Structures are given as C-alpha cells and as structure tokens.
Amino acid sequence: MKAPAILERALHAAWRRKGLSSTLLLPFSWMARAAIARKRQRYEKHPERVYHCPLPVVVVGNIYVGGTGKTPVTIALAQALRALGWQPGIISRGYGADIGERARSGQGDLDPARYGDEPALIARITQAPIAVHPDRPLALKRLRRDYPEVDVIIADDGLQHLALGRDMEIAVQDARGIGNGRVLPAGPLREPASRLKYVDFLITNLPFGQSGPTAADTPARQLTMSLVPVKAVQLTTGLELEWTSWLAEFGQQPASAVAAIGQPDRFFSMLRAAGLELSHTVALPDHHAYASSPFAGLPASPILITAKDAVKCVRFNDDRLWSVDVSPLFSDPEWITLANDMLRMIAQHKKAVAEHAPRD
Template sequence: MNISPSLTQTLHTAWQKKGLISTLLWPASWIARAFIARKRLRYQRDPGLAYHSRLPVIIVGNIYVGGTGKTPVVVALAQSLQARGWHPGVVSRGYGVQVGDKARTGQGQLDPALFGDEPALIAQATGCPVAVHPNRPLALKRLQRDYPQVDVVIADDGLQHLALGRDLEIVVQDGRGTGNGRVLPAGPLREPASRLEYVDVIITNTQPNEPAPKRLNTLARQLTMQLAPVSVTQLSTGTTLEWNAWRSAHGHRTVSAVAAIGQPERFFAMLAAAGLQLNQTVALPDHDRYDTSPFSALSDPNILITRKDAVKCLHFNDPRLWVVHAEPVFSDADWIDHIHEMLRVIAQQKSAMADKRPRH
C-alpha cells in the first residue's frame, strides 16, 4: 500500500517528539519491542536458524522506517568493491513485486515490474547480478547458483531479516537520527535504538547545512554523506551532460522536479543547493508505479527525476525528462578501504572453515 507523501511527512514530524499521540501509542510499542526481543533471542539461542553463506555478506539497512538513503550507499559500495577486485552480487526483497516461490535473478537492464525499482536501479548502475525474493536466503542461494563468480554479497535492506546470516552491518540514517527514540507505532524505529551499538558502520545522510545527529556511543565507524548531482541524462535519447554543463545549457529555463522516493523533499533540496530554482515540485508515494504520467500536468520544458524513478518512466518517451545522477560524498574517504580489509579477513576465515568440513 502506498502512503501519500503528505501523510508520511506528518507521521515523521510527529515521531520527532514524545507528544500526546506517541504517548498514547507507547503501550503498543512495548508489545512490539517484546516481539522483537523474543525473535532476536530465538536466533541467538539457535544460530542454525539463519542461513550462513560461504561468501561474505554485508547488510546495508536502517532502523528508521522509510527512506534514509540506503540505495546510493549500496551502489557506491558495490562500485568501490568492484574497483578493488571484488565481484559483488546484490540480494533484495523486490518491494512491490510478486516473485513467487523461486527467487528471480538478473543482470544489466532489468524490468522494474519483475524485480522492483531499487533492484533494477542497482543492476543498471553497477552491472552487478541481482537476486530478489522476500526470503533473503532463497535469493542468496539462487544468486550463488546462477552467478558463481560472485565473491561477496550485499543485501539491500534486511537488517531485521535475521534468517539471513551476515558478517558486516552498515546502517544508513539521516538527519532525523532515531527520532523520539521509540519503536513503531509510537516512534519511527523498527528496532530499539540500542541496536546501533552492535553494527559495524553508521552512515548519516545529511542535507547541505544540516547538522549531523549527535555522535553515538558505539564502536561502529561513524561518518556522514551528502548526495550531489554529477551528471544528467535525457531519458528519451540517452544524451548525458555533466551537471555544470547541463545547468549552463538548461538552468536558465524553468525547471520542475518529480520524485517518488522515501524522502522526496531531500531530492528537491539537493537540486536547490546545487543552484537550481525549481518552478514546481511533485512528491509521489515511495515506489509509485507510474501507471499514469504525472508529467502531463507540468508545462516546464525541463523536468528532473531520480534514477530510481527513471527505470519506470522510459515508456512515457517524454523529451522533457532528465535523470539526475547523484553520488554520495563521504566525510570519511577511507571507510570502504576499511570494509575491503575486513572482507579479506572474513573471506579467508570462511575459506579455511570450508576446507575443514568433511567432504561427502
């Protein structure tokens, strides 16, 4: 079910403080906390309940419900690992897609109707093989079978999917931090904020001039990132221009922007910070299917959209649509080198363990 951006914004605003609505819902949150704790204890007592791959597995997830910027981190991580000689594959739930009993795999240009918009974007941006299924272990097993060259797996989301064993956990949050600190429905958290004490890396996605949340008391490596536009592609022709060149050629004309992501206002703010004056902005529900064109009501000669939306808008064949390619700029440029070194150790350990297992 798609929730309107206005309702989503209202909920997130309410979840930033412990007001009357949050307090009334607090008993329900305690029930949710008890369920979460019971589930985690079950997996701790019986590690065999989780599927542990022979490959290193990295989770990129969040504890704050809704969009925090995981997908750009997955793309940047996959591309950086490729540059360091790894062959990553990606597993994802495939939000909004009816997959069936068997996981679905693919590489390159994928149909978002079959894989979901985010997996299709990740496959297109990285060239990595992708597997989708709500049951992440099924997706991972199919990925290993269909793409034996994969030597590290990145799970797009799935921090709370305990059936998938993991070796490293990366949490992506934004400037809202942990909100009012309460678990759903009294607050925005999928798990208690104490969960952040046990992850390996915490990345805070901030907007220009937005202060990062208070540094957490955890051993996790902590850094910030900001998304910045680097190029723009005309969707109907594939013509690509560097951002400054596009601004020089088209920025003087009226421009609108459309986004169907978790936090569309963040996309609009990024464009404004990059020097654009937007005539109109249209915020659609996250994962909107674009069954009908939202662009027909806009009269501007240029309309900017996200890469996540672009995989679903090609059929409109509208020359006014330009896809913004934004890349994260990290405050800690060495964090992926840190991940790379940890992966080398994990891969060696897993290989040694596999060699010790009896062969039948």
Template sequence: MSLTDILHRAWQRKGLLSTLLLPLSWLLEMVVRYKRRRFRHRPELGYQSTLPVIVVGNIYVGGTGKTPVVIALVQALQARGWQPGVISRGYGATVGDHPRTGQGQLDPANFGDEPALIAQATQVPVAVHPKRSQALQQLRHTYPQIDIVVADDGLQHLALGRDLEIVVQDARGTGNGRVLPAGPLREPVDRLQDIDILITNLQPGQIAPAPANTRARQLCMHLAPVKVEQLSTGLTLDWATWHGQHARQTMNAVAAIGQPERFFAMLRATGLQLTQTVALPDHDAYAISPFSALPDAMILITGKDAVKCRRFNDERLWAVYAEPVFSDPEWLDYCHDRATAIAAQKTGMADEPRRH
C-alpha cells in the same frame, strides 16, 4: 498534511500521541528482542553463507538513502578486485515463489525499482526475493563467479546470516527513540550498539544528529549530482556541462522516493530554480504519467524513477544521477579489509541452510 507527515512529526518528540501508543510499542519491542536473542544464540536457524555478506539497512522506517550507499559500496568492492552480487526483497515487484535473478538492464516491474537501479549502475548480478537466503542461494547458483554479497536492506531479516552491518540514517537520527508505532524505529535504539558502520545522510545545510552510542564507525554523507540523462534520446552529460547549458532555464522536478524533498533540496543547492515540485509516494509505479499536468518545461527526476519513466518517451524528462560524498571515504577500505579477513576465515566452510 498527510497522515505520514503527521506521524513523522509526532515521532520527533515524546508527545501525547506517541505516549498513547507506547503499549503497542512495548509489545513490538518484546517480539523484536526475542527474535534477535533466538537467532543470536542459535545461528543454525539462519542461512550462513561461505561468502562474506554485508547488509546495508536502517532502523528508521522509510527512506534514509540506502540505495546510493549500496551502489557506492558495490562499485568500491569492484574497484578493489571483488566480484559482488546484490540481493534485495524486490519491493514493488511481484516476485513469486522462486527468486528472480538478472544483470544489466532489468524491468522494475519484475525486480523492483531499487534493484533495477542498482543493476543498471553497477552491472553486477542481482537476485530478489522476500526470503533473502533464497535470493542469495539462487544468485550463487546462477552466477557462481561472485565472491561477496551485498544485501540491499534486510537488516531485520534475521534468517540471513551476515558478517558486516551498515546502517544508514538521516538528520532525524533515531527520532524520539521509540519503536513503532510510538516512534519511527523498527528496532530499539540500542540495536545500533551491534552494527559496524553508521552513515548519516544529510541534505545541504542540515546538521548531523548527536553521535550515537555505538562502537560503530560513524560518518556523514551528502548526495551530489554527477550526470544527467535525457530519457527520450539517451543523451548523457556530466553535471557541470549540463548545468552550464541549462541552469537558467525554467524547470520542474518530480520524485517518488522516501524523502522527495531531499532530491529537491539537492537541486536547489546547485542554484537551480524549480518552478514546481511534485512529491509522489515512494516506489510509485508510474502507472499513468504524472508529467502531463506539468507546465511545458524541463522536468528533472531521480535515477530511481528513471527506470520506470523511460517508456513515456517524454523529451522533457531528464534523470539526475547523484553519488554520495562521504566525510570519511576510508570506510570503503575498512569494508574491503574486513571482507578479506572474513573470506579467509570462511575458506573451507560449507553453506548451512536454514533449519526449521
């Protein structure tokens, strides 16, 4: 069992290890609360955009399923007449001093795997930089047609003003309710009282945690496969067609995401028999192929991994693209309505840069 697995297990209860780490958590919590109060009372310290800004993030460390939510939100906004742009940190890429922008097929080495996947799935402009306000400004400069911004992650990046906050969690909820390192939270659990929407991402058969103490709209989601692509040929089939042709075949699965078992469980829930599964670290660069050691059979990978694995030209690789199914799909209309009202309020505003 890895150190990460040990910590995540410890973070589900208030045991001895968690209690011993509490003094460090208290220090972090003090810093987090101070920073949030400072930006709340002095919004001029941050960058306030004239466009509506929606942040999709989490307070639980690690992967909870933000990227599928970002893609679904962007596509819903597009369907309702918006021209969205996406900003992200660009985790895993060396961005440099200046924000990097692009659209369509992007190199994950330059943008990060998640921004590359978002750009591929939505075809909207994307900008990456650790300072999200700089990414937003460069995005608007390069693509002046955008009229709304979705931030992939960045809930804790307080220098970026935001109008709506969406938090994605999974079945672990808030764990033991403690802040790092005694618990899994980046911020105190009462942070959920200030957000607008809370989405719980569940695997097949999982039970949602108890509703959070928050005014936010709360709903659940699960991921369902919708299409499959053979990376070496580009052959793309809808899930039902592909499943009907290949479900009885021997196959393996590889995933380099925050919770690889979530991907494997989704596949098994459709009746697939996975001979071998390989869980790699989140954002693994695939510097060398992990597939050569696997038996000579079909290998299923995630869409996030596909943006980095196409270069292997391995005919065994099939990318499974999944989409979220929401218990309350009307939350997307809610975001549209809120963004429309916010855009009307911001008409005539001038962008306010961060003041030092």
C-alpha cells in the same frame, strides 16, 4: 497531495518528539519491542535457522522506517569493491514486484515490474548481478547458482532479516537520527536504538552543508555522506550530460522536479543546492507505481526525476524528462578501505573453515 502522503508526513512530524500522540501509542510500542526481542531470541536459540553463506555477506540497512539513503550506499559500496578486485553480487527483497515462490536473478537493464524499482536501478548502475526475493537466503542461493563468479554479497536492506547470516552491517540514517527514540508505532524505529551498538558502520545521509544529529551511542565507525548530482540523462534520447554541462545549457530557466522516494524533499533540496531554480515540485509516495503520467500538468520546461523513478518513466516518452544520477561524498573516504580489509580477513577465515570442514 494525496491522503497517504499527508498521513505519512503527519506521522513523521509526530515522531520527531515525544508528544501526546506518540505517548498514547507507547503500549503498542512495548508490544512491538517484546515481539522483536522474542524473534531475536528464537534465532539465538535455534542458530540452525540462520543461513550462513561461505562468502562474505554485507547488509546495508536502517532502523528508521522509510528512506534514509540505503540504495546510494549499496551502489557506492558495490562500485568501490569492484574497483578493489571483488566480484560483488547483490540481493534484495524486490519491493513492489510480484516475485512468486522462486527467487529471480538478472544483470544489467532489468524490468522494475519483475525485480522492483530499487533493484533495477542498482543493477543498471553497478552492472552487478542481482537476485530478489523476500526470503533473503533464497535470493542468495539463487544468485550464487546463476553467478558463481560472485565472491562477496551485498544485501540491500535486510538488517532485520535474521534468517540471513551476515559478517558486516552498515546502518544508514539521515538528519532525523533516531527521531524520538521510540519503536513503531509510537516512534519511527523498526528496532530499539540500542541496535546501533552492534553495527560496524553508521553512515548519516545529510544535505550538503547541513549538520547532523547527535553522534549515536555506538562503537561503530561513524561518518556522514552527502548526495550530489553528477549527471543528467534525457529519457527519450539517452543523451548524457555531466551535471555542470546540463546546468549551463538548461539551468538558466526554472525547472520542475518530481520524486517518488522516501524523502522527496531531500532530492529537491539537493537540486537547489546544486544551483537549480525549481518552479514546481511534486512529491509522490515511495515506490509510486506511475500507472499514469504525473507530468502532464507541469510546464514545458525540463523536468528532473530521480534515477530510481526513471526506470519506470521511460515508457511515457516525454522529452522533458531528465534523470539525475547522484554520487555520495563521504566525510571519511577511508571507510571503504577499512571495509575492504575486514572483508578480506573474513573471506580468508571462511575459506580456511571450509577447507578444514569434515566432508561427507
């Protein structure tokens, strides 16, 4: 395991409790909390700095640093809203891509080097238009300019991006909950845990059958989700098999799995829970660049990778590689209906405000 991955695991282990190393870092966390509070106060005192879109804006984010499952929620929400008659568009930071000064938009199969691996994955699965830039309002404006048919915006990440006005917030956490409850660097939180009191939905991403953390102190609607494999796609041929079919044909032999996501062990655990025996697992850092193939030393058996990694691994032309598409199972499927109803009301209100606004 490489040094950055070892350091990351050690940090996450330390953040599970209020031990000595965490306590020694508390003064830095107090400084971070003060900086967070000052930033929020600046936007509260200068509301003109916040960009408010005339369309409903939903932010999917987290307060726990690293991967908690935001992208599957973003994908599921976009697909559900489209099925309900919306035309969703998605904005994202475009982590890992060299965006430049101007926002970049696209739709369908996008180059992860130009858009980032997560935006490329979201665009491929949802077929929704997407725009990327670290400045989310800039991305949003580009999206609306290039895709005027969009009538609802989903921001993949950006809970802490206060320059972007939002009408609904969905926070995603995993089994770690809020960890030791402390803000970086003494703990894993980007913001104090009290931030969860102001979100609309709190979704806890759990391995199938695992119990979650203690319910958060928030009026938000709380539910859990579990990711399950639904399809496997061979990268070289594009052959798609439903998971049960793939398992019947290839699952009788031990397989390998490679993941470069925030929590690789979640991917491996999901595959085992779905009936697969794994002989080798390789955990890579999140957003790994795949400058060279990490698959050469693995045995000549199926190698399963995440859909997020697949967008960067097609070029290796390795017949052993299969991408696993997953789908979330929600403990409360009605949350989508509630979100849809809320967004309809928000859209009507914004339309009425725009119609009665003074014109130049």
